[in-house]
Amino acid sequence: MSLGARLDWARLRSRRAPDLHGWVKVDLEAMWATPDLLYLCDGAPSPEQMPVDRLRQAQAHAWEEAGDILSYGESLGHEPLRSAIAERMADRGVSDIDADQILITNGSQQGLDLVARALFDRGDIVIVEGPTYFGALQAFDAYGVEYRVAPMDEHGLIPELLEPLLIQEPRPKAIYTVPTFQNPTGVTLSPERREQLLALARLANVAVIEDDPYGEIYYTDEPVAPLRALDPNVIYLGTFSKTLAPALRMGWLVAPPDIFRLASNSKEAVDIMSDRFVQRAVVGTIADGWLDNQLVGGRAFYRERRDRMLAALEREMPEGVSWTKPEGGFFLWLSLPNGLTGDVLLRQALTHQLGFLPGSCFYPDSRPDTALRLSWPTTAPDMIDEGIRRLGLAIRECLSEQII
């Protein structure tokens, strides 16, 4: 056998799915190769809202400790950062935790992986919202789970339709939810339903995984408290990706003791610890109420763009199209008439240099959904107008030419 011989990797690889949920149905290459693409689906904060100078100063300051922080360190994370997060959680109604109950993660995406690792074995059932965040499916898939999709309306998960999914055999292990300004729909679980969801989960002995990237980006006067404020059983994932910057890869996890211990041990096993400089830079950036002040401006900035998009939709959308009116976060969900799917519409929209993610990206079975996700944070107001104009054009073309 020659040195160049190739091993039979098909026999060696694991049984995990090789493709990533969310991208299966979208010809991303074609989308990104479209010249002058106007992309109305970014999940990132606006560069104008990222605190470049403050982060830069904080990072320079972190170097003053450089001799001590270049080596290996705490797997849980930098204690002052965990303390600062505990204080921020208390301000949002989660007053029963301290720094030692917080694990620093590389964004909430790593939190999803660590929680999945703590909870799931092959064949376990996870209930997800329909539609749901595909990054969670990507994280959970590695553990061989199967999904049940719980229907939502404009108030979030519908308890009456969730209940049968909870008692169906085999019994599920967890419910994954983005209860506040959901990705992808922008809807928020109502206060009554929050209580109902938690009561159902306790009765069925099912873990609730609360993913909360957008809770601090609210557009009304009243912030929404996390589910975790109502029930210490809730596993909570937070992140600075939307309030500071995604590139920092800084998030955190809060969980009941058994799960927290498993997740902390896993953190050590998967990458030992998060970057020690960046943790210090984040502490410096959020200190002295700075981030809270920053967010006042950020909320106004994003709200203006949301208003602009809602107004453009009112103006441009043909009859039969409907959409959610989110009170925070980055996304809304647009539903199409006459069986027109987001997949089909995307092909037409690309001929007008408009891109978005079709609804099929947000279901475990990639169903050809008659909806799509839109976002506003990174798009200038006049381009929001232009994008929604092109979207209306593409929808009308599809409907009139009966392309469905």
Added chain:
Amino acid sequence: MSLGARLDWARLRSRRAPDLHGWVKVDLEAMWATPDLLYLCDGAPSPEQMPVDRLRQAQAHAWEEAGDILSYGESLGHEPLRSAIAERMADRGVSDIDADQILITNGSQQGLDLVARALFDRGDIVIVEGPTYFGALQAFDAYGVEYRVAPMDEHGLIPELLEPLLIQEPRPKAIYTVPTFQNPTGVTLSPERREQLLALARLANVAVIEDDPYGEIYYTDEPVAPLRALDPNVIYLGTFSKTLAPALRMGWLVAPPDIFRLASNSKEAVDIMSDRFVQRAVVGTIADGWLDNQLVGGRAFYRERRDRMLAALEREMPEGVSWTKPEGGFFLWLSLPNGLTGDVLLRQALTHQLGFLPGSCFYPDSRPDTALRLSWPTTAPDMIDEGIRRLGLAIRECLSEQII
């Protein structure tokens, strides 16, 4: 049921091992609580060898691009960093790869997790060296694998003893090896055995995972080329944790196309991408041959400490104790006489304020091994002398009092 009721987490948690390999047998709390502990087992580079000023400048420079790099970015990693790594690999004899075949990881620890995820299902068999790096066991454990331990001698894995483990049913999926300046023994797989190992692996269709954190820290005139230079089937893990600084969490993975694709998709699923600033800071730090020059001094620095430790061992060890003489890296392996285990010796050593990791940490079954790991990089030369003096004292006490 009250809101305070606790879910039955024992029924919800996954079947993965809750404890981390490596720490099971060591009372770490007692060790770290020992006042004025002299710890001869650090796996980190010396702070004096970490390029603080250069990193600081490079990071400040990275901010000039800040507007573009604060958002989400390439899951594979920053292209100039991947190109620079490809060049460095070529200098070490791996000339058939380019930037697109390199995935940036959070240290090689994350590489271990991504490779395990690509290869392993519950019940799969992995062959590891006896002793082996416990961090690999920590990473692989999450996938429910079982281990076979392949014996080593002073030239590394012994092909004649490896072969029966390869053909035993169920057939193994992979061999995990640190072939160069191994952790924990410091031994290097001989050139002849490298060829034999690769030939056996090809015949048995078993993946070879090469973990190479120490290959650039050599003390002889002739660097050792990675296994990957001999065979493109080898899955290779590199890191800047030993040559720059652990806190950066920067490593890389090279793998055959099928495995590379799975690992890249998994990188997106586990944390989307590595920190974009730090990647740029690393490019700036290693550019223009700077790291290569730095390593010339680093090797001399570590070699001097290794020499100091070897001389102290010659002086202080009672008869019957033997140890490896590593030609690079950070560790040596000390074997004890008369059935004295590292676990027992550690308790005695702690009474002299001396700490180390006993051999039991480095086996999947935590067997009570009559050996221990020692390291020199972070210990000043006079403290190396003092540590080895205390070690000799503790060994003699155990042997004379017949504490075994």
